[in-house]
Structure formats: structure tokens, C-alpha cells
Amino acid sequence: MKDLKDIKKTIDSANINFLFGAGLSKPFLESLNNIETALAKAEKEKNDVEIQKLRKEYFEKSMLGNLKIVAETVDKNKDEVLQNYEDFYRRINYVVLKRESSILTKQVNIFTTNIDIFSEKALENTGIDFNDGFHGRFNPKYDVGNFKKSYFKKSLHYENTSEIPVFNILKLHGSLSWREKGKEIYLDSVLDQVKEVEDNKNTSKFGDCFKKLMVVNPTEQKFADTLLNQRYYDLLRIFSNELEKENTALFVMGFSFMDAHIYDLTLRAANSNPTLKIYVFSHSAPPSKVYLELEETAKNKNIKILIPEDGKSYDLQNITSDLFDKLVPLKETGSTGDENITPLQKS
Numbered sequence: 001m002k003d004l005k006d007i008k009k010t011i012d013s014a015n016i017n018f019l020f021g022a023g024l025s026k027p028f029l030e031s032l033n034n035i036e037t038a039l040a041k042a043e044k045e046k047n048d049v050e051i052q053k054l055r056k057e058y059f060e061k062s063m064l065g066n067l068k069i070v071a072e073t074v075d076k077n078k079d080e081v082l083q084n085y086e087d088f089y090r091r092i093n094y095v096v097l098k099r100e101s102s103i104l105t106k107q108v109n110i111f112t113t114n115i116d117i118f119s120e121k122a123l124e125n126t127g128i129d130f131n132d133g134f135h136g137r138f139n140p141k142y143d144v145g146n147f148k149k150s151y152f153k154k155s156l157h158y159e160n161t162s163e164i165p166v167f168n169i170l171k172l173h174g175s176l177s178w179r180e181k182g183k184e185i186y187l188d189s190v191l192d193q194v195k196e197v198e199d200n201k202n203t204s205k206f207g208d209c210f211k212k213l214m215v216v217n218p219t220e221q222k223f224a225d226t227l228l229n230q231r232y233y234d235l236l237r238i239f240s241n242e243l244e245k246e247n248t249a250l251f252v253m254g255f256s257f258m259d260a261h262i263y264d265l266t267l268r269a270a271n272s273n274p275t276l277k278i279y280v281f282s283h284s285a286p287p288s289k290v291y292l293e294l295e296e297t298a299k300n301k302n303i304k305i306l307i308p309e310d311g312k313s314y315d316l317q318n319i320t321s322d323l324f325d326k327l328v329p330l331k332e333t334g335s336t337g338d339e340n341i342t343p344l345q346k347s
Contacts, residue, residue, distance in 0.1 A: 003279075003306060008327050010277050012099045014249040016092075017242055019262075020112035020119070021255025022062075023283060024085075024316045028077040029116055030061040032218065036258075039219045055210050056201060058218065062115075063194060066176050069121050070191050084316040085122035089167065091324045093128050096165040098328050105150060106165040111239050113173045113259060115215045117191075120177065123167060130167040134187045142178065142185035144234045172235050172262070178214035185214060185231065236265065243269035243276055252280040253319060257290045270298040278303040281314045 022031035035058055042050040068078050096106050110119060123130040129151050134140035151166045171178075179188035197209045216232060243250060243266065250266070257263045257280075269276055278298075280291055285307045295303045308314045312322075 003304070004323065004326055007279065007323065010249045011095065011327065012101055013104070014247045014277065015104065015107075015242070015245050016096065017109040017111060017248065017250045019250060019252045019255050019266075020110060020114055021253070022114055023254030023256070025081055025114060025116050025118055025254075026315070028075070028081045029065050031256075032058060032061060036218045039217070043219060052207060055217075056206070059197060059201070059210065063176060063213075064198060066116050066191055067194055067198070069117055070189075081316075082118060082122055082125075084320070085118050086126050088316055088320045088324070089119075089122055089128055090126055091320055093126075093165045093167075095324060095327050106163045107148070107150065107168060108165060109168045109170060109242055111170050111172055111235075111242075113171075113255070113262070115171065115173055115176050117175070117177050119167075119169050123169075128167065129164060130169055132169045132171075140187040142187070142231075144231075144238065147238065170235050170238060172232065172239065173216040174214045174232065176213065176215065180212070180214055236261065240265050240269060244273050246273075246275045248273070248276050250276070250278045252278065253314075253316065254281075254283070256288065257294060263290075263294065267294060267297060270300060270302055274300045274302065276300075276302055280305050281319055282307050283315070284308060284313050 022029070035054055039051065039054050039058075042054060065075075065078065067073075068075050069082065092108060096108060112119065120130070120132055131147055131149060133142045133144060133146050135143065135146045147168050147170065149166070151164050152161050153164050176191055176194055177188050178185045179193055180186075193209075193212055193214075197206065197213065200206050200209045216229075239262075242248065252266075255262075257266070266278065270278055280287075280294070280303065282288070282291055282305050287305045287307060291305050295305050306314070306323075308318065308322075312318055314322075
């Protein structure tokens, strides 16, 4: 990749953020490009039959598969996508651990509109430290105040203390693992609410069960819903604040920027923060009109579109192998294959 040197320099000196979209969880979970328009039309016309039909389609194609992730059901597409997430997090964990700056925090922010649980499951499987906003063991409760905590490890023999990488998982559109009780959100680790919707998919209770899911639904009203709901507003505020920090990098992966509120926040940050660098991975060549418009509109010229070479497409696997695997080459690790595992994970 021709931009490798520039990206390595950026990562060595910047606060690191990622923005994930639905494209990263394909082909196991589908991104429904037309459902937003169709749902908005049905809601405007108050066509309850069509609304229920579209919600069922959305549930079956983008939500139901998460039960296989929880149950660890053998599924070729699911296993491949999960492996791609695991490989990505192992590599970024190692890159952050090895980068040259000892001043910058080792926290990495993963902002995502995905409501699936691939990131949490992948990080748990790899043993990498992460923070999903929940605190507590028996009945974990969600609070945005739980983010931005640094993690340190002390050696057993010499009492040396060092910061270890931690991934903050900030789910801008909610999550299937969130469950509302009163005015609080608790962790639904086995996705009981998803099971409830599945059990009532063909009954009159489907609509009420579906509404209990703590997610921003894909309609044109999602922007208003996001701002009106304090939980989502707080996460968008964190996203905006992180991009306003000096020497910050944002890597956009699998995200179309069709979400108007996130598009506006990103462009606003790019225009107000000249030290911000944004790298947008285009799934294929040529890039979309939205990407090109975003790049051209940024007055500081700090948004760069990365286009796959040699007829490839940029899915999570190719992004990891073409870019992040090369930031710390094998010859620097002295390893024969364990380069993706940090010394902290081995201990």
C-alpha cells in the first residue's frame, strides 16, 4: 500500500479511533441498503402491515444471526467474520503496544453503528482488554462514565508498571446486548430479548417485542431519535469530542456515511481540527460519490480515501493484511507466527 509510511507515522503520533459500519460484518449479517427508505415511506403512510413486514426482514437479516454468535454455533460465514475481527484486534493491540510514543494513551476507540456483538465476542475470545461501558459482575450496568479508563499491569517480580492497550467499544446506535430496566441499561449477555422477538415473530406480540430492543432503527427518523435519546446523544458527543483532540486519527471501515448525523459530525471535526487525519477505506474502486464529496468538502484536506489495489475489495480481512499487518513486520518481532499475540497475552 502506497500510503503505508504516512499511516505508520500517523499511528505512532496520534490518538487512534475507528468508525465501523455494517460492511465489516458481511456476509454473515446483511446491510439492508433500501430498508431505511422503505420503512420511512411505510411509517409516513402509516402502513402497519408493511412496517411489520420490513421490521421482520430487518430482524431476520441483521439481528437473528447474533444468537449463533452467542451459542457458538458452527456456521462458515459467522466463523470467518468472527476470525477476521479477532485477527484485526490482535494486530491493532500489538501495533499500539509497539508504537514509538510513550506519552500517548494506549486506549483505542471503536465507534460503531453496528448493533451486532462481533467486536465484544472477538475481544473476549482473544483475551484483549476492552471496555463496553458496563460495570459490575452479577448484573452489569451501562454508563458512558465507565469509558476512558486506562489499564495498567504490574510485573510479578520487579514491580514495573506499564499501561496496556484497551479498546473502548462505543455503539452509537445501541446494541442487541443492551436491555432497559427502568431508567438504566443492563447487559443482556445471552440476548434474551432477541430470543423473545424470535419466539413471537409470527404472533401479534412481535411489534411490542421488537420495540424493546435497545437499537436505533434504520429509518430516516433515526437522527431525531438519536438526539432525543440521552444515551445515544452522549455517545455522539464523545465521538465529536474525540475527533476534536489534537493529533487524532480516524479510520473509517465498512461505513457508507449515509447516516447524515455522523457525516455532519465527521466533516465538522475535519474542518475545525487541522491536526485530525481521517482515512476512509473504500470497499471497491471507484469510491462512492459520498466518499468523494466528503474528501473534497473538507477544507483542511485531511480526509483521504484509500482504494484497494489489484482488483481487491476492502473487507476487514484485506484491510488487516494489506495495512495493519505491515505496520510491524514479522522480522521486527523475531517470531514465527505469534506476532499477533502481545507479550501480555502470553503471560
